[in-house]
Amino acid sequence: MNWLLKGGRVVDPAANLDAVRDVLVRDGKIVRVGENLPADNVKILELKGKVVAPGFIDMHVHLREPGREDEETMESGSAAAAAGGFTSIAVMPNTDPWNDSQSVTEYIVSQARLRSTVNVFPIGCVSKQGKGEELAEIGDMVKSGIVAVSDDGHPVSSSHLMRMALEYTRIFDVPVIDHCEERSLSCGGVMHEGYHSTVLGLRGVPAASEEIMVARDLILAEMTGGLIHIAHLSTRKSLELVREGKRKGIRATCEVTPHHFCLTDAAVAESLYDTNTKMNPPLREEEDRKSLVQGLADGTVDAIASDHAPHNRIEKEVEFDQAPFGILGLETSVSLALDRLLHAGVVNVTRLVSLYTTGPARILNLPRGTLAAGAVADITVLDLDRKVEVDVSRFRSRSRNAPYQGWTLKGAPLVTMVGGRIVFDGRE
Amino acid sequence: MTPEAGFRLRHKHLLGIEPLEAEEIRLILDTAESFLEVSQRPIKKVPTLRGRTIVNFFMEPSTRTRSSFEIAEKRLSADSLNFSPSGSSVSKGESLLDTARNLEAMAPDMIIIRHPAAGAPHLLAKVCRSAIINAGDGAHEHPTQALLDAFTMRQKKGRIEGLEVAIVGDLRHSRVVRSNVFLLRKLGARVRVSGPPTLVPPGLERLGVSVKTRMDEALEGVDVVMMLRVQKERMVGGAFPSLREYFQLYGLTEERMRRAKRDAIVMHPGPMNRGVEIAAEVADGPYSVILDQVTNGVAVRMAVLYLLSGGAVGELAA
16 A cells, blocks of 8 residues: 655654655655655545654563463554554563573564564563573574563573673674562562552562662673663662763663653552552652653653553452552553653653654664655654543553553544554544 | 531541541540440440441451450441451452452441451452441551550540650551551651661651651650560561560660650550560559550440441430
8 A cells, every 4th residue: 555644744853854744655665755745646644733753662562472362462462552653562571481482482473473463573581481590592582583682570680690691692782671670679569669658558669679780780781792771760860870871881771661750659549559550660759750751851761661561350450469560551652651741841742752763763773763765664643632531441452451541641643554554543 | 626416437438547537536536435334334235236237357367356346346236247268268269359249249337357468458448338447457557456546545644635655666567557657646646656777667757757766765755655566577587686686675674664754654556475575564564554455445446336337426325
């Protein structure tokens, strides 16, 4: 299918472009971005007043397949991604079995090709079965298409193993994504340690549990020259450490989730122990939230990633202590960012788009995140003014675990195009 | 200020002290005075809750609280049912919500829940029609304990407002301390807390208490000393090196009691570890009101059951 995306405000941070332009798509590729392009043999999408951007990338998604298809599948996860404005997702390896070998990587890649409407980029394990003991066969997995390694869900506790991973991945130039958590400090904790955990009587996870590992990872990245990416960074000091590390030239990047820039630990109290406010790392304090917002604005943060973590209702409708960590994110990420960052005046459109495009594309070295001629026609169209009310019962995801029920947000994804094919169309 | 006749609780459930207003707390304490008298009669029973069904849903071991609630229910002529994990569907893996929904299907009027997880009563309150009474949830709250403590302080000291209260022990894991701090601050007492820094949770000062690392400073000139039980498993968690050293640093001895006011009282929510947090001579000493707390507990729980079943000031059947 050939398309002319007509009259939209094209925001392409890779080309430093923010102007009204047409975008011509042929055979799944971008042909040209220009003014008043001819409309021969194409279908026209009138996009006056809408933002046309390179396809958005969510670099931190738990697809649950293989193993927990009751919570999410290729079909449901990719539909959720498409509806959320994402053309690409990078999927974490803590499935059952873990994605720690070429055969599991190949399974994911082949299933995605058959059943996913968006691009699925697998992330492989750092260690065999994510056990943190010995390196997984990273080279094999790279051959089959992984774009990074991570034991996400588990931290890489052993500093020796982290060193090995940072050194070994230099062969392939893929980043090591770390879930930073010093387990001896966080052990048994279910929310951020602070005033609210004290009042609620819940075991706390101190901010230091994350910060110590961020510091360690930066030191090891400096020593080895490896690429470190800090997943779901959540505290003020973690951010300061990354800012300082980047200044020193360490090859470090980081991502922040929408829940960490929208919510604080007060949400656990206000919701009276709603398990949809339980995730790891936990919601932090207002001071942390504010500095994350600052980091998103000033460029310290490279990407917004949702840490989309579907959980079965049965598993979440339990005592707070018993509930698994994690919430959904794919279908709310963009609206939260538009409402809380763009319309709040924290970032401009170019910066916001870069957090979803050039940012993650650079970290994972993906041939994506641009509308340059010849690029794959992955396009996200945004309606900056559309008001949406979050209704979890209408999510495409198979799960319902999100804390935003009933929130009214300004700004939403409108059309999602993957390789020239429309996979989501929210136009009236 | 005493509540006016006809004043009722504004809350359907008793999930904690934190959500209550001072006026509601006073109402419960005043109502308990009437019920204390019932327990002193030769025939200790009133028909107040005849025909009401109360479930005692205890998911954690408890002697005092559970028997106190049971006696309170019997003295009010309620029908009660005891439910505990061993020998029930819980041991077969039934979820808390399913168990609660099943209990609920038998149409009880109230469910009294004790549970190791903070927030478990709140989970029940979200799905149940019955009134939920929190009888202790994890390290969160134990509202009826704080109410009986306040009742006892008022009984012995004539007031709560202006009292200097020291609470000493494992502050991090104690639900008793949280409920007491909320209550005492709402009623105008001044509270100092003390315990090893390894057992002091962050942000306590924001609740309006002063935190003293050294126990002696906490005891200086106080009217009330409340000791908290040391859970021995905390030692394994590394919070202190030995029970022996704990007693040296935070045990209440007669010598330490000299720092408190001469007419100070000593309280303990039980069960006590004699020789760990409290010396036997102190526990049995003249200033100890530990057994009065237990007696008063029944009256306070009768008041709570009565008020949550819709009772109001001045409507009490004689």
